[in-house]
Amino acid sequence: MFITVSGEKKEVKDGLRLEELIEQENVQTPQYVTVSLNDEFIETQDRDKIVLKDGDTVEFLYFMGGGAWL
Amino acid sequence: MALNDEQIERYSRHILLKEIGAKGQKKLLNAKVLIIGAGGLGCPVGLYLAAAGVGTIGVADADTVDLSNLQRQIAHSTADIGKPKVQSLKESMEAINSDVTVNTYEKFIDSSNIRALIRDYDFIVDGTDNFATKFLINDACVMEKKPFSHAGILRFQGQLMTYIPGQGPCYRCVFKDMPPKDAIPTCRQAGVIGAMAGVIGSLQAMETVKFITGTGKLLVGELLTYDGINQSFRKIKLPPCDGKCAICGEHPSITELKDYEQPACELKL
Ligand SMILES: [Zn+2]
Numbered sequence: 001m002f003i004t005v006s007g008e009k010k011e012v013k014d015g016l017r018l019e020e021l022i023e024q025e026n027v028q029t030p031q032y033v034t035v036s037l038n039d040e041f042i043e044t045q046d047r048d049k050i051v052l053k054d055g056d057t058v059e060f061l062y063f064m065g066g067g068a069w070l
Numbered sequence: 071m072a073l074n075d076e077q078i079e080r081y082s083r084h085i086l087l088k089e090i091g092a093k094g095q096k097k098l099l100n101a102k103v104l105i106i107g108a109g110g111l112g113c114p115v116g117l118y119l120a121a122a123g124v125g126t127i128g129v130a131d132a133d134t135v136d137l138s139n140l141q142r143q144i145a146h147s148t149a150d151i152g153k154p155k156v157q158s159l160k161e162s163m164e165a166i167n168s169d170v171t172v173n174t175y176e177k178f179i180d181s182s183n184i185r186a187l188i189r190d191y192d193f194i195v196d197g198t199d200n201f202a203t204k205f206l207i208n209d210a211c212v213m214e215k216k217p218f219s220h221a222g223i224l225r226f227q228g229q230l231m232t233y234i235p236g237q238g239p240c241y242r243c244v245f246k247d248m249p250p251k252d253a254i255p256t257c258r259q260a261g262v263i264g265a266m267a268g269v270i271g272s273l274q275a276m277e278t279v280k281f282i283t284g285t286g287k288l289l290v291g292e293l294l295t296y297d298g299i300n301q302s303f304r305k306i307k308l309p310p311c312d313g314k315c316a317i318c319g320e321h322p323s324i325t326e327l328k329d330y331e332q333p334a335c336e337l338k339l
Contacts, residue, residue, distance in 0.1 A: 007304050034244055039307045041244070059306045061244055061293060064222030064229055065200050 001054035018042065018050040018058070027060055034061040071096065077169065081123055094283035095123060099169070101282045104128040104188060106179055106207060107197030108155035110267030111221055111274060113145035113162075115195050118275035120163035120170050124282070127163065128191060130175035131155045142264035179203060181327035184210040193281050194218035195274050202330035205248055208233070208241035209327055212318045217281060219274045219289075223262050226298035228270035231289050231308070232277050238290035239311045240318045247316070248330045263298055270296065 001014050005025060012021065018037065022030050035042045036059045042050060052058070073081070073092055077099075084090045084098075101124050105112045108131035119127055135143070135150045135158050145162040146155065156174035163172050175187065184206060188194050194216055196207045204220065211218045211233060220241050221230035233240050273294065280286050293306045313320045 032249055034246070036306070036309065040309050041312075061306060062227075062229075063201060063245060064224045064227065065198075065204065 001052075003052055003055065004057045006058070006060060012052065016052045017048060018046075018052060019048040021052060021058060022047065022060075025060070032063050035059070036061065071099075077123070080167070080169070084122070089285040090279075090283050094285070097282050097284075098123050098279065099125040101193070102126040102128070102191045103193045103195065103278055103282075104130065104191035105195045105197055106130045106203070107199065108143075108145070108159040109133070109139065109197060109199060110142045110223060110262065110264075111271040112155075112195070112197035113143045113159060114268050114271030115197055115275045115278070116159050116163050116172075117145055117166060118272060119278060120167045120172070122275070122279055123167060123169055124278070125169070126171045126173065126191075128173040128175060128187070129156045129159050129163075130177070130179055130187065131159075132176060132178040142262065142267040144264075144268065179206065181206060181210075181329045184327065185214055188214055188216050191216070193278055195278060196220045197271065197274070200332040201248055202332035204241060205330055206327060209317050209324060211235075212240050212242075213327070219277045221270050221274050223266045223270050225260055226263055226266065227295070228266050228298075229293055229295045230270055230273055230277070231293045232281070234281075234288065234290050239308050240315060242317050243311045243315045244293070244308055266296075266298055269298075 002009055002011055027033055035047065038057050073095065081095045084095050085092050103119055103124050105115050105127065108129050116127065116129060133155050135146045135153050135155055137151055139146060140148065145159045150158040154176045156176050160172040160174050163170065188210055194207065194211055196204060196218055198204060207218060215235040217234045219230060219232050277288055280288060291308050291310060293308055295304050295306060311318055316323045
């Protein structure tokens, strides 16, 4: 199936969970990243339960300060 | 108040814009904007707003100019090293345009002084470099019903969003809370490309001018991100506040401001 991650369309395996996608994408310090799925924020504890579907859109929103990162 | 001949010439390129015109220019001259942070973001914001003729501009920062600032903080020069940043920025702004009044606040902004400070201004620009102050600015602006521009820059990345009371999500709707101090083992000082401060700070100045003049569409409910490596801009849609936000929600759990501790990040060269 195909999903859109940070604006880029990519093929992923069927039944991929959101948590697995975050690992695959090498998201740094994932516990501090806000994740949106189809324009809805997802609670951190729900990431493991959510199974992605064909056509889903995922965005990662990062904490960003001047010169320091978490 | 009519524009004088010098003002008509100085602001002619604004007046020529049908979206701004003489009417919009007068709004700019009557506006009061507070910039918190006179560093990478605050410098271009201050310079562009002074050039634009924003009548009263407050600048708050407790720091002095350091040699390592000059790579990106373009209102400060080598001769300003050691000088308070607010003073250095004020001088650069007044050199561009003596039409504007620059109020300086050479102090740390904290929970005890921020509400009284922002109350006097129409629009707030977050030009700070730390998460603790970003949450403080957000919470104070929500409490005082003040619109503000949030921005952050890091390495080759930058982002910004605008909060307008009652119209869209706040910073805390997106980023919830400061991580606990002892839970940040990965905190590092990272580099940032100097021009990134110019790109994102200029976009904050753009939002400010648009807000004051009522022009166009603001970045409300959207996070604009810029990736300098790929030269790409993206807008990420932010869901509206779900009513559960700790500060802008229906039953806010935050009723008083508090000072968060910003972890000191080590610098590794
Ligand atoms: Zn909120």
